[in-house]
Structure formats: C-alpha cells, structure tokens
Amino acid sequence: MVANWKMNNTLGQSVVLAQEISNRFNSGYEDKVDVVICPPYIGIKPVKTVFDFDKCKISLGAQNVFYEKSGAYTGEISVEMLSELGCMYCIVGHSERREYFGETNNDVNRKAKALISGKIKPIICVGESLYVRENADPQAFVLAQIDAAFAGMDAFEAKECCIAYEPVWAIGTGRTATPEVAGEMCRSIRVKIAELFGDDIASNMRILYGGSVNVGNIDALIAQEDIDGALIGNASLQADSFASLFKACL
Numbered sequence: 001m002v003a004n005w006k007m008n009n010t011l012g013q014s015v016v017l018a019q020e021i022s023n024r025f026n027s028g029y030e031d032k033v034d035v036v037i038c039p040p041y042i043g044i045k046p047v048k049t050v051f052d053f054d055k056c057k058i059s060l061g062a063q064n065v066f067y068e069k070s071g072a073y074t075g076e077i078s079v080e081m082l083s084e085l086g087c088m089y090c091i092v093g094h095s096e097r098r099e100y101f102g103e104t105n106n107d108v109n110r111k112a113k114a115l116i117s118g119k120i121k122p123i124i125c126v127g128e129s130l131y132v133r134e135n136a137d138p139q140a141f142v143l144a145q146i147d148a149a150f151a152g153m154d155a156f157e158a159k160e161c162c163i164a165y166e167p168v169w170a171i172g173t174g175r176t177a178t179p180e181v182a183g184e185m186c187r188s189i190r191v192k193i194a195e196l197f198g199d200d201i202a203s204n205m206r207i208l209y210g211g212s213v214n215v216g217n218i219d220a221l222i223a224q225e226d227i228d229g230a231l232i233g234n235a236s237l238q239a240d241s242f243a244s245l246f247k248a249c250l
C-alpha cells in the first residue's frame with residue numbers, strides 16, 4: 001500500500017501524521033503488508049526518523065527524481081540524494097507529473113533506469129485519460145506506456161519495478177474504475193510484462209491500482225486477482241483512513 005501525499009503536509013504536519021500512522025501499524029503487520037509513504041521531498045527524512053525511532057517497518061518513497069547524477073539542474077533531486085535519505089521506492093510518471101510538468105514516456109524510462117541502478121524501486125505509473133477511455137483503445141494506450149517505460153531494460157532491472165495503473169479520470173475525482181475494469185487492465189499489464197520478461201517476473205511483479213481508492217472500495221479492488229495493492233492519494237492523508245486501507249490487505 002503506497003501513500004502518495006502529493007504536495008500536502010508541511011514538515012510539522014508530516015511528522016504528526018507519520019507518528020499517527022506509526023501508532024496504527026503494529027509489528028504483526030510487517031510480514032503481511034508492505035507499506036510505503038511518499039511525503040514531499042522535505043518530509044522524507046523527518047518521517048523516516050519517526051519510523052526508525054518507533055522501529056516501525058514502513059518504507060519511505062519519493063514522488064519524483066531526476067535521472068542525471070549531478071550538475072546544473074536547478075530544482076532537481078538525484079537518485080543518490082534520495083538514497084542517502086533512506087528512500088527505498090520512488091514514484092515515476094505520475095499523471096500529474098506528465099500533465100503539469102511535461103514528463104514524457106522517455107523521461108519515465110530514464111528515471112526508472114537511474115533509480116534501479118541506485119537500488120531504489122521505481123513505482124511506474126500508467127493510465128489513460130477520459131478522452132482515451134471514451135474515444136480510443138485504453139488498453140493499447142496503457143500497454144504502449146508500459147513498453148516505453150521498460151524500453152531497454154533486462155529482466156534483472158524489470159524485477160525491481162512495481163507498476164501502478166491509475167486511470168487519469170479516476171484520480172482525485174471520486175470516480176473509481178470498477179474493480180472489474182481495474183482488474184482487467186492490471187491483467188493485461190501482467191500479460192504484457194510476461195511477454196517482455198517472462199512469466200516469473202510477471203507473476204512476482206506488484207501491480208497496484210490507484211484513483212480514488214477509499215475505505216468503501218478497497219476490498220473489492222484488492223479481491224481482483226491481478227491487483228496486488230493500491231497507490232492512494234486523498235485517503236492517505238488521514239491516519240485512520242490510511243490504516244483501514246492497509247488493514248484491508250491483512
């Protein structure tokens with residue numbers, strides 16, 4: 001279960017929320033569900049400090065990274081910098097980054113490869129817009145995003161990745177894909193990964209669903225065979241609702 005806090009929570013608010021989440025994550029859960037929190041960059045270290053102090057086995061992730069190692073890239077953060085903060089995961093290609101910051105499929109591919117070489121697991125986001133869902137072939141669109149994101153990777157690199165299928169029309173809108181629609185797309189993604197890298201890699205890959213996941217729909221989503229977890233925005237900003245989401249996986 002991955003919490004994407006997006007551009008929410010100041011430093012102080014991040015620490016408070018991390019403490020509330022830590023209080024709800026009992027030691028018995030850690031073998032049953034992998035939980036990842038992705039705060040804004042400035043919250044990563046303080047949130048990790050809270051979890052380390054509590055010996056809470058929740059991992060940290062970032063919401064973005066730049067693929068170059070260092071240099072004159074004002075405003076950017078490198079893989080090594082994230083690694084130094086204790087990040088184990090990083091979201092790449094979120095639809096908000098694609099839409100507002102011009103992130104391309106090629107950027108996603110370069111970022112994913114840079115993360116893997118720095119031993120951070122990319123959470124690669126794919127998903128079609130409402131226009132594509134209503135007027136074109138959403139499956140072909142999403143599988144083309146998968147092809148592009150994994151271009152030039154070998155099986156050893158691919159096995160480090162997770163995928164999040166997030167239909168753009170369902171993000172932050174309160175509109176969720178039905179469990180069947182979400183499950184079917186996740187199935188197609190897994191078949192595609194099997195074609196590219198073999199059955200073993202495909203069956204072990206974590207494929208998440210994201211887009212208005214909440215306490216009311218998590219059970220039906222997670223019951224789908226090819227949905228292994230969720231990438232959660234809004235519902236991850238309150239400790240109680242996020243806790244009921246990760247408890248749904250137990």
Ligand code: PGA
Pocket residue numbers: 004166170171172173210211212213231232233234235
């Ligand atoms: P949402 O966001 O749960 O608020 O729809 C999901 C995401 O963007 O990852």
